[in-house]
Amino acid sequence: MPEVTYSQALNMALREEMQRDERVFCLGEDIKDSTYGVTRGLYEEFGAKRVVGTPISEAAIGGAALGSAAVGMRPVAEFMYMTFMMCAMDQMVNQAAKMKYMFGGKAVLPIVYRTMAGAGRANAAQHTQDLASWFSHVPGMKVVMPTTAYDAKGLLKTAIRDDNPVVFVENKVLYATAKEDVPDTDYTVPFGKASVRREGKDVTIVGLQRMVETALEAADELAEAGIEAEVIDPRTLVPLDIETIANSVKKTHRVVVVHEAHERVGFGAEVIAQVVTHAFDYLDAPPARVANPNVPTPFSRTLEELSIPSAGQVVAAVRALVA
Amino acid sequence: MATLTPPASATTASSGIERHGLSDEALLDMYRTMLRIRRFEERVKELFLEARLYGSVHLYIGEEAVATGACTALRDGDVISSTHRGHGHCIAKGLELAPMMAELMGKATGYNHGKGGSMHIASLDHGMLGANGIVAAGIPISTGAALGFWVRGSEEVAVCFFGDGGANHGSFHEGINFAATLKLPAVFVCENNQYAQYHPVQQDLPIENVADRSVAYGIPGVIVDGSDVLAVYGAAKTAVDRARAGEGPTLIEAKTYRFEGHFLGDPEPYRTKEEVAQARASRDPLVRFGAILQQLGVATADRLQAIDAEVKDEVEAAVEFGEESPEPGAELLLTDIYTGADPDGRDAPRSRSETDA
Numbered sequence: 001m002p003e004v005t006y007s008q009a010l011n012m013a014l015r016e017e018m019q020r021d022e023r024v025f026c027l028g029e030d031i032k033d034s035t036y037g038v039t040r041g042l043y044e045e046f047g048a049k050r051v052v053g054t055p056i057s058e059a060a061i062g063g064a065a066l067g068s069a070a071v072g073m074r075p076v077a078e079f080m081y082m083t084f085m086m087c088a089m090d091q092m093v094n095q096a097a098k099m100k101y102m103f104g105g106k107a108v109l110p111i112v113y114r115t116m117a118g119a120g121r122a123n124a125a126q127h128t129q130d131l132a133s134w135f136s137h138v139p140g141m142k143v144v145m146p147t148t149a150y151d152a153k154g155l156l157k158t159a160i161r162d163d164n165p166v167v168f169v170e171n172k173v174l175y176a177t178a179k180e181d182v183p184d185t186d187y188t189v190p191f192g193k194a195s196v197r198r199e200g201k202d203v204t205i206v207g208l209q210r211m212v213e214t215a216l217e218a219a220d221e222l223a224e225a226g227i228e229a230e231v232i233d234p235r236t237l238v239p240l241d242i243e244t245i246a247n248s249v250k251k252t253h254r255v256v257v258v259h260e261a262h263e264r265v266g267f268g269a270e271v272i273a274q275v276v277t278h279a280f281d282y283l284d285a286p287p288a289r290v291a292n293p294n295v296p297t298p299f300s301r302t303l304e305e306l307s308i309p310s311a312g313q314v315v316a317a318v319r320a321l322v323a
Numbered sequence: 324m325a326t327l328t329p330p331a332s333a334t335t336a337s338s339g340i341e342r343h344g345l346s347d348e349a350l351l352d353m354y355r356t357m358l359r360i361r362r363f364e365e366r367v368k369e370l371f372l373e374a375r376l377y378g379s380v381h382l383y384i385g386e387e388a389v390a391t392g393a394c395t396a397l398r399d400g401d402v403i404s405s406t407h408r409g410h411g412h413c414i415a416k417g418l419e420l421a422p423m424m425a426e427l428m429g430k431a432t433g434y435n436h437g438k439g440g441s442m443h444i445a446s447l448d449h450g451m452l453g454a455n456g457i458v459a460a461g462i463p464i465s466t467g468a469a470l471g472f473w474v475r476g477s478e479e480v481a482v483c484f485f486g487d488g489g490a491n492h493g494s495f496h497e498g499i500n501f502a503a504t505l506k507l508p509a510v511f512v513c514e515n516n517q518y519a520q521y522h523p524v525q526q527d528l529p530i531e532n533v534a535d536r537s538v539a540y541g542i543p544g545v546i547v548d549g550s551d552v553l554a555v556y557g558a559a560k561t562a563v564d565r566a567r568a569g570e571g572p573t574l575i576e577a578k579t580y581r582f583e584g585h586f587l588g589d590p591e592p593y594r595t596k597e598e599v600a601q602a603r604a605s606r607d608p609l610v611r612f613g614a615i616l617q618q619l620g621v622a623t624a625d626r627l628q629a630i631d632a633e634v635k636d637e638v639e640a641a642v643e644f645g646e647e648s649p650e651p652g653a654e655l656l657l658t659d660i661y662t663g664a665d666p667d668g669r670d671a672p673r674s675r676s677e678t679d680a
Binding site (some may be wrong): 052055062066069100102107109162165183192240273 | 326330437438443446447458465467470473481493496498500505512601659661662663664668
């Protein structure tokens with residue numbers, strides 16, 4: 001089993017799915033010479049009709065993916081940065097996500113809207129914003145956020161085989177830093193199944209993508225103080241595996257959610273609302289969030305770093321709960 | 324193969340009676356289609372005014388020749404995208420009046436089970452990718468359908484209807500430009516009905532013709548009289564054949580006129596009653612085509628009247644079907660949000676569409 005990066009794992013998923021099903025094709029800006037390597041080599045293998053370079057026209061990319069799905073294709077559309085999806089919101093939200101329902105059920109729309117988010121590369125505010133909670137708010141959409149290389153491959157294959165519009169959020173730091181042994185065989189990772197990254201009995205920390213690493217770092221530090229944290233990676237926001245999270249909270253009686261997205265109306269709010277609904281009687285302390293402090297992501301490395309939740313902040317949040 | 328050089332500005336399709344090789348039967352079918360649109364919508368208007376039908380309803384009356392001429396140039400398997408003013412496109416693409424009327428009434432038996440209404444009426448089985456509540460949104464979608472045909476190497480064509488207002492939306496540029504770069508099998512039909520919502524087209528358009536914008540995309544632009552169904556057919560047929568042959572998109576601008584307001588209930592302060600009366604008297608596509616059919620000896624006035632009587636009966640049957648159809652059951656509220664398992668775990672009953680399949 002080869003050790004591969006997150007980005008190479010995604011590339012494996014695309015290649016395998018394009019080999020498996022000729023309806024699968026990729027479209028996006030400059031995907032022939034993929035900046036982060038996710039689509040690298042696909043043009044050479046599958047040609048210009050399966051790896052379609054588009055103009056810098058995000059509304060056209062969003063709509064073209066939808067239109068091609070409506071006539072039986074299985075498009076994988078790339079938006080170079082998640083912030084660019086804002087130029088395609090009508091096509092993604094008002095058209096793709098609503099079409100099946102509005103049409104009375106007849107539309108089957110297997111669309112993957114791939115993109116990348118994540119702070120930490122000094123891309124500044126217009127190229128850095130995790131909008132996954134926006135899309136999670138929209139009925140008809142599924143939202144996926146893989147953390148590990150293994151999950152990246154397995155979840156992308158599941159997304160491509162899913163018959164609904166899926167927003168697939170990759171992380172630009174994890175592209176290179178997340179690496180592990182990934183089978184070069186066909187496997188999938190199901191939607192709606194959280195992964196318990198570390199077991200513990202004193203507090204549940206729910207983290208997304210890079211914040212899983214931050215949570216694990218915090219857990220190591222907390223362990224030294226005798227506090228055993230359980231770290232859960234939901235992997236998919238829609239569907240959300242609330243059962244695994246709520247069961248964990250029933251055991252630990254405390255929960256902290258960590259994400260790079262802004263705190264206000266971020267995904268942590270949804271997780272906490274559902275924890276309160278499903279495990280209210282088990283809570284011994286108010287649920288807490290550690291997130292971007294509601295600021296646009298600054299350019300300066302120093303300031304950007306301060307905008308991203310740190311292991312120290314997570315430790316402090318947990319210590320405030322575990323009195 | 325000859326290289327097509329785009330003209331410096333759009334060309335104007337020739338007028339005059341040219342039947343383009345269409346049989347008598349085909350011509351009469353076109354007349355019947357136009358009449359079905361007209362009578363269906365006249366009845367929709369009456370029902371709306373009697374409060375027997377509700378919602379946002381935009382009528383196509385006066386523009387029937389555009390949808391009919393363009394859709395006559397299509398084959399089964401070809402697809403169209405439409406606008407908020409979509410009833411005519413539906414009928415021209417072969418949708419049935421009864422489930423259309425039921426949809427406009429929000430009934431369970433409608434094409435969308437009452438979940439779409441007039442602005443979202445669709446039937447993918449007919450290659451009708453939906454009316455659309457968002458101006459110009461159909462342009463990227465039909466570009467995508469054409470992209471799908473191109474990727475899989477099949478011969479279908481996507482036709483996109485949009486209005487003069489839509490021509491000023493960013494989606495117009497993004498969609499047509501993308502289609503032109505790959506020579507996708509798409510035809511873009513601008514229905515210039517002279518008014519974008521409540522203001523004249525000239526207010527938005529700093530050039531004379533929408534079709535002149537074709538030059539910017541290196542594709543042919545054709546201006547056609549949108550009240551002349553044969554002229555529309557001729558322009559559409561050329562464009563569709565060209566698209567099917569892999570030669571890329573065409574931008575057709577059909578100059579037409581909206582006899583009714585922007586929506587049902589529009590007080591129309593932006594134009595005079597005289598202007599509308601003048602248009603109805605001088606450029607009614609049905610009157611014009613009826614005269615041509617008689618001139619060509621395809622049908623007598625009596626025959627045309629008989630068709631009208633049949634169409635009126637069909638429309639009445641559609642109204643009856645719609646009014647007698649049940650309201651959607653509460654179980655429909657939570658069905659068909661997703662294909663397959665519902666992320667919120669709603670164990671929804673199987674929808675009618677799935678049961679039908």
